[in-house]
Amino acid sequence: MRYDLIVMKFGGTSVENQERLLSVAKIIKKEVSLGKKVIAVVSAQGDTTDNLLALSKKITNTPNLRELDVLLSTGEQISIALLAMTLESIGVKAISLTGWQAGIKTCGNYSNARILDIFTDRIENELKNHDAIIIAGFQGINENDDITTMGRGGSDTTAVAIAAAINAKECLIYTDVDGVYTADPRIVKNAKKIKEVSYDYMIKMADMGAQVLNKRSVRLAKKYGVEISVLSSILKNQGTKVREVDLNAKPVTSLTVEKDLFLLKFKSKDFDFVSEKIKKNKINVSDIFFKGPFCSILLNQTHLRQIQELFVDFKDYETELNLSKISLICTNQDIIFDIFSKVKKASENIPIKYANVCEYISIILESKFNSYLANKMHDLVCC
Numbered sequence: 001m002r003y004d005l006i007v008m009k010f011g012g013t014s015v016e017n018q019e020r021l022l023s024v025a026k027i028i029k030k031e032v033s034l035g036k037k038v039i040a041v042v043s044a045q046g047d048t049t050d051n052l053l054a055l056s057k058k059i060t061n062t063p064n065l066r067e068l069d070v071l072l073s074t075g076e077q078i079s080i081a082l083l084a085m086t087l088e089s090i091g092v093k094a095i096s097l098t099g100w101q102a103g104i105k106t107c108g109n110y111s112n113a114r115i116l117d118i119f120t121d122r123i124e125n126e127l128k129n130h131d132a133i134i135i136a137g138f139q140g141i142n143e144n145d146d147i148t149t150m151g152r153g154g155s156d157t158t159a160v161a162i163a164a165a166i167n168a169k170e171c172l173i174y175t176d177v178d179g180v181y182t183a184d185p186r187i188v189k190n191a192k193k194i195k196e197v198s199y200d201y202m203i204k205m206a207d208m209g210a211q212v213l214n215k216r217s218v219r220l221a222k223k224y225g226v227e228i229s230v231l232s233s234i235l236k237n238q239g240t241k242v243r244e245v246d247l248n249a250k251p252v253t254s255l256t257v258e259k260d261l262f263l264l265k266f267k268s269k270d271f272d273f274v275s276e277k278i279k280k281n282k283i284n285v286s287d288i289f290f291k292g293p294f295c296s297i298l299l300n301q302t303h304l305r306q307i308q309e310l311f312v313d314f315k316d317y318e319t320e321l322n323l324s325k326i327s328l329i330c331t332n333q334d335i336i337f338d339i340f341s342k343v344k345k346a347s348e349n350i351p352i353k354y355a356n357v358c359e360y361i362s363i364i365l366e367s368k369f370n371s372y373l374a375n376k377m378h379d380l381v382c383c
């Protein structure tokens with residue numbers, strides 16, 4: 001008999017303790033009682049991944065990445081076992097599968113692997129005898145039969161990839177906010193929920209620092225036409241749908257804040273040397289600025305130590321720490337100059353490092369001003 005199959009993903013806060021695990025189990029049980037089967041992808045509980053990273057840092061700042069993946073993947077392995085046990089305890093037939101048991105094949109890139117293929121035979125087999133399959137997010141297995149992880153926030157990508165592999169039309173992503181907002185509601189108090197948003201717009205938001213969905217997962221969803229619903233596992237509100245929609249009809253302007261950035265400043269003549277090292281080490285760049293004979297590269301502070309190590313023999317640079325980037329993303333390019341003039345007004349009393357206007361507007365500033373300016377800009381432009 002064919003059954004309805006739904007793919008759900010639960011983030012770290014949704015499974016962080018027994019109480020939360022039980023509410024997640026009840027969400028799954030509800031679907032099962034309606035005759036559906038559920039594939040649930042889960043993240044590591046709460047701060048587990050950060051704690052595991054801290055453990056490795058006690059030994060070395062530059063761990064062997066193969067071993068780091070063996071370590072980090074244990075976080076999700078704990079969650080799947082606990083959720084499967086919780087489900088059994090409320091009478092749902094469930095089984096947990098690690099990434100490799102679920103047939104998730106990745107490329108060899110430890111710590112930042114991409115999914116190449118998913119062999120779904122095991123999942124399909126287990127579905128014959130179980131109503132819920134609980135799969136560890138963020139992990140897979142590479143061509144050497146080694147465990148790989150997929151970069152921070154990678155569980156979203158696991159969920160979307162599984163939905164694509166089993167031809168599920170929809171993937172429900174349960175997280176700690178109940179949807180996608182016009183700004184991060186933890187920073188901007190008047191942020192409003194957006195009911196639906198296009199893949200392209202969501203990709204832009206994720207690229208500019210919105211943390212609600214992992215960027216790779218949205219690109220994958222677009223490629224395979226998987227509709228994403230962003231929901232909260234606590235509040236039973238309507239969430240946000242990410243799908244193919246025409247946003248020209250209903251323009252959206254939203255704001256993102258990327259924190260913990262720093263500028264690496266050096267002479268423009270050294271650009272090739274510096275950029276080559278950054279590229280070779282696969283360090284993500286947020287922005288690049290040239291001003292006369294000087295160049296600045298905006299990077300995430302997580303890479304600070306790596307940069308210091310890379311340029312230990314090259315003394316001709318400076319860093320400026322604790323910066324943020326606020327970006328406004330607008331679907332209507334015709335009003336970008338009007339928006340910029342409002343932004344200029346909003347930021348009159350604040351020392352701005354750089355401002356950029358192209359497809360979107362970005363402002364680089366000291367982090368201590370970001371909540372003030374983000375709220376002001378949001379109220380002027382997004383409401």
Ligand code: ASP
Nearest residue numbers: 043049138152153154155
């Ligand atoms: N546990 C991993 C992380 O914290 C993966 C995820 O949560 O999606 O980044």
Ligand code: MG
Nearest residue numbers: 012043044049
């Ligand atoms: Mg996590």
